[in-house]
Amino acid sequence: LSGEINSEQKARIVFYWEDYSCNIGDEIEFVGVVNEIESDYLFDAESYYKSQKIFLKANAGKNIKLIKHSGFNIRQALYSYRRSMISDFNRKLGAKEGAFLSGMIFGEKNTLEYTEKNALYRSGIGHVMAVSGLHTVLVAAIVMYILKKLKLSRYTSFAILAAVMLAMIVTVNFTVSVIRAVIMILIVYSARLFLRESDTFNSLSIAMLIIAIENPFVIYSSGFWLSVCGTFGIGVAAPYFCKEIKNKAVKSFVSTLCASVAVMLPSLYYFGGISAVSVLSNMIIIPLCMPVIAVGVIYV
Helix, strand or coil: CEEEECCCEEEEEEECCCCCCCCCCCEEEEECCCEECCCCCCCCHHHHHHCCCCCEEECCCEEEEEECCCCCCHHHHHHHHHHHHHHHHHHHHCHHHHHHHHHHHHCCCCCCCHHHHHHHHHCCCHHHHCCCHHHHHHHHHHHHHHHHHHCCCHHHHHHHHHHHHHHHHHHCCCCHHHHHHHHHHHHHHHHHHCCCCCCHHHHHHHHHHHHHHHCHHHHHCHHHHHHHHHHHHHHHHHHHHHCCCCCHHHHHHHHHHHHHHHCHHHHHHHHCCCCCCHHHHHHHHHHHHHHHHHHHHHHC
C-alpha cells in the first residue's frame, strides 16, 4: 500500500490481511501497528523489500474500511489487460503452454510447475521467464519498424515510442530490468533527435545512475545486478572481443559466452550456484524462444 500513516507520514507498506478484492486506485483505512520488515533463514525479506522502497509491514488491523474508486485508472486498465491476455494464452494454448508463454511475455511464473522452473534455472535459461531487456528491445524494434513504415517524423516517432515504453514499465509492474532497458533505449533513440551517436557503456552508466538516485536501495536487488551485468557482457564486453572476428557462428558464441560469464558472479551470490551448460543452452534455446516471444508480443 502507498499512503499515509496517522495522516501525516507518507509511506509504502506491506499489508497482510484477508482478500478484500481490491483494485489499484482503491483506498484502505485501518487501525493497527506497523513494524520493520525482518528477514529469516528462508527469505531475505529486508533486502527484497528495501529494493522496492518498502520498509514497514502491518500484520493485523481493525476498523478496516475499503473505499472503492470506480474512475479510470491507467495502471488498473493495463493490469486488467495483462490478466485478459494471460487468460487468452491459457484458453487457446492449454494450461501448460499458456503458462510458459505468460512467463515469456509477462514474467508471470506463478502458474509454472516447480520442476519446470527448476529445470529452466538449472540449465541457465531461466531469464527467458523474466521480462528483461531482451523483451524491451524486441518491443521497441517492432514499434519502430511500424513507425518507420508510417513515415512519421523522428520527433513524433520518439514520442510514440516513449509512450509505449512507459506503458510497458507499468504493465510489468515496474520491473527494474525493464526500467533499465527503457532508459537505455530512449537514450539510444533520442541520440537521433540531436544527430549524435549513442554508446552502450555510457547509456548503461546513465541508466544505473538514474535508477540508483531514485532508489539507492536498488543495489540490494538481484534483478538489478543480473540486468546490469548481462547488459555489460552482451553490449560492452562482447563487441570488444568480437571486433576482429568475422565468422558469425564464432561471434555468436563469444557474445553468449560474455553474457554468461558476466552474470556468473551475481548468480553465485544471490542463488548460490551457476549453470555449467548455460552457454550451450542459451545458444540453442534462446534463438528458438525469440520468434515465440515476437509472436506473443505482436498478439498482445
